[in-house]
Amino acid sequence: MLSADQLRQLAEPLPHPSPDQQRDWAHAAASYVLEHLRTLPEQPIGQSASRARLEALLRSPPPEQGQDFPAVLDEFARQVAGHAFRINHPRFFAFIPAAPSFPSQLGDWLCAGTNFFAGVWLEAAGPAQVELLVLDWFKDWLGCPPETQGVLTGGGSEANLIALTVARDRLPFADRARAVLYVSEQRHWSVDRAARIIGLHPDQVQGIPTDDVFRLRPAALVEQVRHDRTAGKLPWAVVANAGATNTGAVDPLTPLADLCRECNLWLHVDAAYGWPAVLIPEGQSELAGIGQANSITLDPHKWFAQTYEAGCVLIREGHRLTDSFALRPDYMQDVLPGAGEVNFADHGIALTRRFRALKIWLSVKILGLxxxxxxxxxxxxxxxxxxxxxxxxxxxxxxxxxxxxxxxxxxxxxxxxxxxxxxxxxxxxxxxxxxxxxxxxxxxxxxxxxxxxxxxxxxxxxxxxxxxxxxxxxxxxxxxxxxxxxxxxxxxxx
Ligand SMILES: Cc1ncc(COP(=O)(O)O)c(C=O)c1O
Structure with a gap:
């Protein structure tokens, strides 16, 4: 039996920062971010610190009683943000940086503030429709056919994994051990990790040499496919780059698409970094043929001014996504999608998903294409x-x-x-x-x-x-x- 005191406590919500306090704290957080952004170009680019130093600065037991937000914000600003690089700094050129636009940052804040569940249509039809719209924009820009479907992911690594899983599922179980995946020597390492996760033996991943400017050589691919067929292996899929991480090189996508069609190979294009180039004529000609790929990885959080995390995968025969990922447990029986509706949890790995499309939709609408x-x-x-x-x-x-x-x-x-x-x-x-x-x-x-x-x-x-x-x-x-x-x-x- 619950006591009268317990019943009294349960009759009210758990105490939580009040609306006035929330407003003050939101202003404090917004002021911090706005000042950070305003002064960014003059700030030092950032610094790292050893584990020992950060242990000394930050290790403390979780407090049983909470502290005031400004004190924790101050600790964050000095000890945490003080030991990180400003990857959106105008002189941060390392790896593939990111520099989100302010509307994208606002979108992320609205996303966190509303916390809609973007896994199933029933729980968030509006957000699902926005994700469909954003995916349609991407399909249109890349020249993908209407039957293409996709999903927004946490990033390019997840997108590459989803694409290779869908491609793998096309193979009968009996053929999987002799299937060969052909990859550019300049591939991103997330491709190797995806190959490992889907259970390929390292010998099943075959590097293909590149030319003097680091583009995959279709002739070398043809030769290797011929050699593997003769050896009783099953040539299965190719991963090409549209914007290699090292050099930005774009593989010859049209010849590769033709070749893959002739040889019955799945063509996956990893365009995590390079995809937005299709928005300008120069990039359209460099990436010509990308829309013919069986699957494409694109990362809006790289060169499309979005906050982390925003990745995407597109699959040409879109139904293959649900073929690979949809499962129908009893406790999900209430959320079966109706005609034309999409449960994005059926298109990838995550069930619980944030409303990733919001920031992309918002920033394109606010800034204009x-x-x-x-x-x-x-x-x-x-x-x-x-x-x-x-x-x-x-x-x-x-x-x-x-x-x-x-x-x-x-x-x-x-x-x-x-x-x-x-x-x-x-x-x-x-x-x-x-x-x-x-x-x-x-x-x-x-x-x-x-x-x-x-x-x-x-x-x-x-x-x-x-x-x-x-x-x-x-x-x-x-x-x-x-x-x-x-x-x-x-x-x-x-
Ligand atoms: C070409 C390419 N593919 C995939 C990835 C992995 O993407 P993410 O870091 O978003 O997982 C990267 C990351 O830099 C990349 O450059």
């Missing part, structure tokens, strides 16, 4: 300009010409005779030196065994001045590193 076209064009032009500057300088070698909005190069001053291993060590040191200035951040990769520096442009805030400053810093720091190395070798005892 022309803003996104300008973003894509601007990023390509900044990359083009950076490449010109690097080519004109006696201090740099361009290691891969610009693809989309990525340029790969290295510091290799003509006045010094340096071996390949010295150049590699120098360029790795340069990445770190630049980061430690707090002014700019770029990352490195390996291209044909050579350490390459990458500039990746996705940010609407980035200006010519930012590129100029970054190349200037790289020149200055690179020469300082060489002078230091020379003086260290002079000091070395004979």
């Amino acid at each position: 022309s803003w996104f076209r300008s973003l894509i064009d601007r990023c390509c032009r900044l990359a083009e300009w950076a490449e010109d500057q690097l080519r004109q300088s006696p201090d740099f070698d361009v290691l891969c010409p610009r693809h989309l909005s990525i340029v790969c190069f290295r510091f290799a001053p003509r006045t010094y005779q340096l071996s390949e291993s010295e150049l590699n060590a120098l360029n790795l040191a340069l990445v770190e030196s630049l980061r430690l200035t707090g002014r700019a951040f770029l990352s490195s990769t390996l291209l044909n065994g050579r350490v390459a520096l990458r500039l990746c442009f996705v940010n609407w805030r980035t200006t010519l001045g930012d590129v100029e400053e970054t190349i200037g810093l790289l020149t200055q720091l690179g020469h300082e590193l060489l002078v230091d190395a020379a003086s260290r070798s002079r000091e070395r005892p004979e």
